[in-house]
Amino acid sequence: MKPSWLLIITSDPRTSARPAEAIRIAAGVGTWKKADVSVYLRGPAVLALSEFADEFIDEDNYTRYFPIIGEFGRPIYVEQGAPRLAEIGESPMRYQEISDVELAALAARHNHVARF
């Protein structure tokens, strides 16, 4: 069974380079298919799903690496009811809202969980 890794991203992509770096790492690790990589966005990090990444730090990472993550065969998980979801417009990414209890179960199923 392949190892699995969940990246929890909570930083604001407009003010922090951490979300962009997390997405780059997730794409880089997952693309080899030797580990199952999942991404969860919470709070202001849900803005990373926006149609336009112009205002984000290291914006190229979003256009270059997010599509790779989209090919992993699972949605981007996001905080259910996150207020910022109303601001993302037509997201190019497939995403799924999950509750905190579902996040706890998701984390428990993964071998490694890291927060960015």
Next chain:
Amino acid sequence: MRQILHILTQPNDPLAAKIIAAQRQEPDHQVRVADLTVPEADYHALLQEIFSSDSIEVW
């Protein structure tokens, strides 16, 4: 029984606390917490925990 280890690197992390509490409700989860934010953190014990855990969650 799934062995879950949480490693806390920041004090008073509300998201980590919420996840730990939810996982502890599951009867087939054994949840342990290594709090590295306190001066008496036991790194030797942490190493043993890492090798015996199914899921390692770093906050």
